[in-house]
Amino acid sequence: xxQETLLSIKNLHTRFHIYEGVVTAVDGxxxxxxxxxxxGVVGESGCGKSVTALSILRLLASPPAEIQGEIxxxxxxxxxxxxxxxxxxxxxxxxxxxxxxxxxxNPVLTIGEQISEAIKLxxxxxxxxxxxxxxxxxxxxxxxxxxxxxxxxxxxxxxxMRQRAMIAMALSCRPRLLLADEPTTALDVTIQAQIVDLxxxxxxxxxxxxxxxxxNLGLIAEMAKRVVVMYAGKVVEEALVExxxxxxxxxxxxGLLGSIPWMGRKMKxxxxxxxxxxxxxxSLLEMPEGCRFHPRCxxxxxxxRKEEPPLVQKDGRRVLCWLWK
Amino acid sequence: xTEPTQxxxxxxxxxxxxxxxxxxxxRNKAALFGSMLILAYFITALMAPIIFPGNPxxxxxxxxxxxxxxxxPLGKDELGRSILGRVxxxxxxxxxxAIGVVAVGLLVGVPLGLISGYYGGKVDFGIQRVTDTLLxxxxxxxxxxxxxxxxxxxxxxxxxxxxxxxxxxxxxVRGCALSVREQTYVEAAKAVGTRxxxxxxxxxxxxxxxxxxIQTSLGMGTAILFAAGLGFLGIGVQPPTPEWGxxxxxxxxxxxxxxxxxxxxxxxxxxxxxxxNLAGDGLRDVLDPRFRL
Numbered sequence: 001x002x003q004e005t006l007l008s009i010k011n012l013h014t015r016f017h018i019y020e021g022v023v024t025a026v027d028g029x030x031x032x033x034x035x036x037x038x039x040g041v042v043g044e045s046g047c048g049k050s051v052t053a054l055s056i057l058r059l060l061a062s063p064p065a066e067i068q069g070e071i072x073x074x075x076x077x078x079x080x081x082x083x084x085x086x087x088x089x090x091x092x093x094x095x096x097x098x099x100x101x102x103x104x105x106n107p108v109l110t111i112g113e114q115i116s117e118a119i120k121l122x123x124x125x126x127x128x129x130x131x132x133x134x135x136x137x138x139x140x141x142x143x144x145x146x147x148x149x150x151x152x153x154x155x156x157x158x159x160x161m162r163q164r165a166m167i168a169m170a171l172s173c174r175p176r177l178l179l180a181d182e183p184t185t186a187l188d189v190t191i192q193a194q195i196v197d198l199x200x201x202x203x204x205x206x207x208x209x210x211x212x213x214x215x216n217l218g219l220i221a222e223m224a225k226r227v228v229v230m231y232a233g234k235v236v237e238e239a240l241v242e243x244x245x246x247x248x249x250x251x252x253x254x255g256l257l258g259s260i261p262w263m264g265r266k267m268k269x270x271x272x273x274x275x276x277x278x279x280x281x282x283s284l285l286e287m288p289e290g291c292r293f294h295p296r297c298x299x300x301x302x303x304x305r306k307e308e309p310p311l312v313q314k315d316g317r318r319v320l321c322w323l324w325k
Numbered sequence: 326x327t328e329p330t331q332x333x334x335x336x337x338x339x340x341x342x343x344x345x346x347x348x349x350x351x352r353n354k355a356a357l358f359g360s361m362l363i364l365a366y367f368i369t370a371l372m373a374p375i376i377f378p379g380n381p382x383x384x385x386x387x388x389x390x391x392x393x394x395x396x397x398p399l400g401k402d403e404l405g406r407s408i409l410g411r412v413x414x415x416x417x418x419x420x421x422x423a424i425g426v427v428a429v430g431l432l433v434g435v436p437l438g439l440i441s442g443y444y445g446g447k448v449d450f451g452i453q454r455v456t457d458t459l460l461x462x463x464x465x466x467x468x469x470x471x472x473x474x475x476x477x478x479x480x481x482x483x484x485x486x487x488x489x490x491x492x493x494x495x496x497x498v499r500g501c502a503l504s505v506r507e508q509t510y511v512e513a514a515k516a517v518g519t520r521x522x523x524x525x526x527x528x529x530x531x532x533x534x535x536x537x538x539i540q541t542s543l544g545m546g547t548a549i550l551f552a553a554g555l556g557f558l559g560i561g562v563q564p565p566t567p568e569w570g571x572x573x574x575x576x577x578x579x580x581x582x583x584x585x586x587x588x589x590x591x592x593x594x595x596x597x598x599x600x601x602n603l604a605g606d607g608l609r610d611v612l613d614p615r616f617r618l
Contacts (some may be wrong), residue, residue, distance in 0.1 A: 091517030118517035196448040
């Protein structure tokens with residue numbers, strides 16, 4: 001089954017030049033997002049998920065950031081574009097939802113003003129037309145009495161409603177790719193479910209591809225088709241969601257899945273029901289030699305300490321580990 | 326069914342916010358007093374010809390230095406002009422200066438501060454070094470130096486005092502812009518493709534309006550004081566225009582045998598400056614208790 005590639009990241013490096021040295025937040029990752037699919041990107045805090053998303057939209061200030069590699073969107077390299085061209089992409093072809101609905105809306109502008117701003121910018125509509133479109137978008141994300149809500153300020157809306165408004169803003173120009181950076185993390189569980197449901201519905205309606213960045217594997221299982229696991233700036237495993245959950249190949253992925261409580265999971269003899277991954281993500285300034293995961297890996301071998309692991313292709317999956325060589 | 330309830334709630338919350346602020350302002354006696362002084366000052370300036378129908382610059386040497394009486398409540402100055410009339414008309418001049426100075430400060434200082442804080446880097450460095458240089462001089466000395474370059478008169482007084490205030494606005498706005506630009510909503514605005522100019526004036530500026538408003542009130546008081554200082558030294562607004570500082574300056578010569586000539590313009594300056602400072606402090610307490618200049 002050959003799918004059309006919408007976004008293709010090739011050998012992306014994002015480095016930050018700071019006082020203490022050079023921090024490589026994203027270290028040569030490769031990934032593709034196909035048309036109309038939801039790609040999940042998982043990993044712990046600080047593994048480079050958000051930086052990848054910000055690199056795509058070139059939202060990192062440079063200096064200190066330095067981005068290398070290729071980010072092909074519809075065949076065009078976003079990293080070669082000038083500021084005017086990338087601005088045409090932002091919000092129009094690729095848009096983004098942020099983690100904190102509390103702080104990602106401007107407190108001094110009404111909801112309608114903020115949504116219609118993007119519409120005016122990319123669609124060249126008049127104020128009235130853009131406002132009408134903004135109200136329509138609020139309706140679409142199921143905000144009750146949208147005409148009135150459009151005239152309100154963010155503090156008058158609940159957290160869930162604000163995230164809906166953010167989604168309305170992000171989807172207002174019918175982007176082809178939506179970068180959702182922890183879209184439900186700051187919301188309580190029932191609201192999370194509503195937002196997930198809403199995103200799934202809108203994805204179908206708008207035929208938008210979604211790159212879902214999260215550390216919540218449950219969310220990935222529910223929404224994504226394929227999943228990419230990142231660790232310390234590298235992609236360590238890529239697989240279809242079912243395959244990943246059925247048989248995680250990388251010890252890090254195994255650890256991640258082992259650390260989620262499952263209802264009705266049988267306890268194996270001699271094993272704790274919940275496992276943890278010992279240690280912490282290494283500091284980006286002091287990366288371990290060889291495999292970056294080796295100090296925390298339960299199945300560490302000698303070679304892991306010395307040489308960087310190869311990318312192994314296995315049944316259409318990719319895994320960055322010596323175990324499968 | 327929820328709609329009417331919601332409207333009512335929203336309306337009520339907006340109302341109660343205003344009410345709360347008003348209650349806070351009313352509890353703050355000093356601020357209330359300051360606001361009343363400003364109000365009186367504005368009324369005097371706007372209605373000067375009604376309050377004092379005569380010509381405040383018409384001399385009458387026969388009555389020079391006459392003491393306060395029922396006919397001339399504040400007495401007469403060295404040229405026999407009514408001090409009451411000159412103090413009343415002087416409020417127009419000082420109000421014009423105060424507004425002009427603050428306008429210069431805002432128009433130059435706010436955009437530069439926004440640009441400096443938002444863009445950072447070399448632009449910020451450049452603007453801040455110039456600001457440092459200007460701030461190295463005490464404000465009044467800077468205004469004095471500028472007047473000596475530009476020359477005397479109303480317009481030059483406004484420009485000089487205005488420029489001496491610009492660095493204060495630059496610093497204030499830059500500091501606020503620095504913290505606002507790190508907010509997620511600024512990043513979100515960039516992520517939908519908003520231009521830097523739009524972000525600057527539509528997203529960041531409204532978020533720094535409170536400190537600007539407070540500084541504007543305080544700045545008007547300072548402007549009146551500086552302009553009066555220049556007038557006192559004889560290099561501000563020139564006679565025969567009734568200007569409080571110049572009146573104070575010319576009254577100085579008669580301080581011993583006709584103290585009323587210098588006293589009343591001095592009181593006028595004092596009350597106007599006090600009003601703006603009290604009101605500015607009160608505004609700060611009401612609008613943002615965390616904010617301290």
